[in-house]
Amino acid sequence: MGLMDTPRANQLHIGIMGKRNSGKSTLLNALTNQEVALVSNIAGTTTDPVYKSMEIHPIGPCVFIDTAGFDDIGQLGSMRVEKTKQAMEKMDIALMLFNNVNMDEEIRWIQELRKKKISVIPIINKSDVLDDLDELSSLVKSECKHSPIVVSAKEKRGIKELKEEILRQLPENYEVQSITGRLAKEGDVILLVMPQDIQAPKGRLILPQVQTIRDLLDKKCLVLNATVDNLDQALSSLASPPNLIITDSQVFPIVYEKKPESSKLTSFSVLFANYKGDLDYFIKCASAIDRLTENSKVLIAEACTHSPLTEDIGREKIPKMLRKKVGENLKVDIVSGTDFHEDLSSYDLIIHCGGCMFNRKYVTSRVDKAKNQQVPMSNYGVVLAYLSGILDKIDL
CATH class of the missing domain: 3.40.50.11420 (Rossmann fold)
Structure with a gap:
């Protein structure tokens, strides 16, 4: 199945991370063999994450995410770093660039990536101009417990070895599963x-x-x-x-x-609850509907961003069915797209759409967030089947 056959949400997502001016955009251009990202010697050229779908031999269809430098400064810099954090939720693999021995920030980000079960490949870039390459390689290996891939993105050296390492680091569930x-x-x-x-x-x-x-x-x-x-x-x-x-x-x-x-x-x-998310958890949490009262609070999360329309399943139908069961004063909040609260503790139930616009990694990161905060989370289809009294009669 090629790039045109595989929706972006189902493609492997590879993030490129590092400090400003570490060569992230140059590496993206070298990997894709195209001038995808704007390259400059000025630190901070990349602002918002750049998403580029590519068919890369021998990896296959994938999405590269070129992020802003996580050492960006100022108010705008903080906003860019926040965008990098959001992009991290979608990554299956992270390429972490190192080009000097001051690596505290890189290690901190690697720790966060590993907490989210994201594979990390350490990379020493700009090997064509580094004087302390051996020392840096030794330090990175010691800190990351993984030998770095040494590349020169500018001269396109080490790119073949990097692609081979990406293949070795593919998540176990990367092979596209059947929807049915x-x-x-x-x-x-x-x-x-x-x-x-x-x-x-x-x-x-x-x-x-x-x-x-x-x-x-x-x-x-x-x-x-x-x-x-x-x-x-x-x-x-x-x-x-x-x-x-x-x-x-x-x-x-x-x-x-x-x-x-x-x-x-x-x-x-x-x-799609099974294809993109955690169907077992969604089914288990559906019973939380029976514990809702008029004082409860429900969050409905939809992947699409669109203007509310009459008969909208998430904005209209599910809230109406819940209020009919629980009471008209039930509070329902709605978020769309990549908006999703960090603090979910005030909610008694989260109901997510099928997530067809998101990759599985991003949906499961939301499920993990709900689990960690002990907030029940279910799915449109599961909730509708439960409210209809036939959840135990459908095939999963």
Whole structure:
């Protein structure tokens, strides 16, 4: 599967980190063999993180993240460093650049990366101009417990060795998992019940549906698409019941009542809860809904940033269903995109979208944050199935 086949959120994310003027942008250009990032001798040329999707042999499709120097100064510098912290949440692997023996800041950032279970590759850059290369290599190896990769990004030396080290450091779960997992296999007939609300752009399918269809076609499944209003016709057109029905979470109860007994049932959102997040934790935490009161506080987190629309599942439907169960005074906060509170302790439940716009590392970093603060966290599809009373009846 190549770059054009793999959505950015599913690609390996490689962060390039270091102090200002350590050669991060030059390294990015050397790795991609393109002039992707602006290069200058002036410290602080890179401000906000630069994201670049590339197909890199022999790594495959990946996203490089060129970050601002974490020793940036002043008010703007602090804001840039904060952007680097946010970008760190998305990284699968971090390339940490060293080019002098004063490495306290690099070690501090490495400690934070390792706390987040992000693989770190130490790199000594600018080897073509360093006088104390042997001393620096020895110090980095001692501090990092890992021999550094020595490169000259400017002269493109050591790039082959760096790519080989990236391959060795690939996360265990890097290989792209199947969205439908064991629920679908070659030759199965799969019925997709598509959303009909106004969140689905006219003339287009939204990303979870596109990715699921691609996953099923790659498995050589037979795929039939329907909407809830022609579900009966779709079912009657089949010689035998579909092996699996994947539905829009919002119509779980309707589809459950109509589905043949032999057909398995799940939703796009539940599939993505497993593909991107921690399905077991989401299911375990769904019962927290029963402990909510009118004095409780719920956080709804959606990956997409869009203007609120009528019938919005996260902003309208789920809050309405929760308030119907708990009481109208239930407080519901909503965040979107990369906004996510550091302190979650005031919330009694977090409900996250499917996360199709995020990579798995970023979604699981949010789950870990919730777990560490002992805050229950679930997912749109799981919550809707729980509120509909059929969570124990769907296939996971």
